[in-house]
Amino acid sequence: MTWQRKLSFFLFVLAVILVTVGRHSAANDHWHLDDTPAEMSDAEEVELGKQVDEYIRHQFYLENDPDLNMVVNNITQRLVTVSDRNTLPFTCTILQSLSINAFSAPGGHIYLTYGLLKFAKTEDEVAGIVGHEVAHASLRHASKLYHDVMEILYRQSSGGAYSPESLLLLNSHLEEFEQDADTTGALYAFKAGFNPRGLLNFLERHLSLMIRKNMFGLAGLSATAEMITSRINHLREYLSTLDKGKK
Numbered sequence: 001m002t003w004q005r006k007l008s009f010f011l012f013v014l015a016v017i018l019v020t021v022g023r024h025s026a027a028n029d030h031w032h033l034d035d036t037p038a039e040m041s042d043a044e045e046v047e048l049g050k051q052v053d054e055y056i057r058h059q060f061y062l063e064n065d066p067d068l069n070m071v072v073n074n075i076t077q078r079l080v081t082v083s084d085r086n087t088l089p090f091t092c093t094i095l096q097s098l099s100i101n102a103f104s105a106p107g108g109h110i111y112l113t114y115g116l117l118k119f120a121k122t123e124d125e126v127a128g129i130v131g132h133e134v135a136h137a138s139l140r141h142a143s144k145l146y147h148d149v150m151e152i153l154y155r156q157s158s159g160g161a162y163s164p165e166s167l168l169l170l171n172s173h174l175e176e177f178e179q180d181a182d183t184t185g186a187l188y189a190f191k192a193g194f195n196p197r198g199l200l201n202f203l204e205r206h207l208s209l210m211i212r213k214n215m216f217g218l219a220g221l222s223a224t225a226e227m228i229t230s231r232i233n234h235l236r237e238y239l240s241t242l243d244k245g246k247k
């Protein structure tokens with residue numbers, strides 16, 4: 001199913017939710033909720049984020065280079081200052097991995113791989129990526145996704161079937177979240193004084209690298225490449241309106 005191939009942020013949040021639910025299931029023998037599930041409160045989000053962050057820190061070696069961390073943290077703080085949720089305790093952690101990846105956990109935890117920082121050509125590109133992750137948090141995507149997944153599980157637990165519609169809805173939310181995080185992140189980058197085209201440049205170069213290296217595999221090619229291409233087109237359109245607004 002294509003929705004399973006979305007960016008790691010969402011898969012990651014899903015995994016965490018499912019693990020959490022799994023734990024409940026083991027304890028209670030069945031999953032149940034008293035009320036229709038709501039979105040997470042700030043405090044719940046921060047608490048979940050703490051657990052996820054602990055988990056990540058066990059899974060990866062952290063890149064401790066003080067200069068690199070300083071650069072990344074300066075970029076992050078500039079973006080957070082202009083964001084819509086700057087009361088969250090944002091952190092940006094560099095993971096010792098050569099893969100090119102960025103993701104976030106609830107509560108303002110952002111992770112970049114060393115491979116991503118090596119692949120980025122400019123500070124503006126890094127700011128584009130971090131801006132995208134800050135936007136996920138600002139737009140409360142983790143909380144909304146949590147709500148979606150809980151609703152699916154809730155329906156299932158009250159005798160309902162795993163409906164294809166709810167999965168389709170989840171899929172469309174995932175796409176929408178990615179595009180919204182792209183445009184909002186680019187706006188934050190612009191407001192913080194970076195070139196807002198940084199994320200677009202990064203995504204375009206990354207897509208052509210993946211195509212060159214044949215990284216999509218046969219089955220996943222169309223879905224993943226299509227998703228990134230539609231993000232690129234959506235972002236390009238947004239940037240042209242941002243350009244017009246400047247004049």
Ligand SMILES: [Zn+2]
Pocket residue numbers: 007009132136177178181
């Ligand atoms: Zn994302």
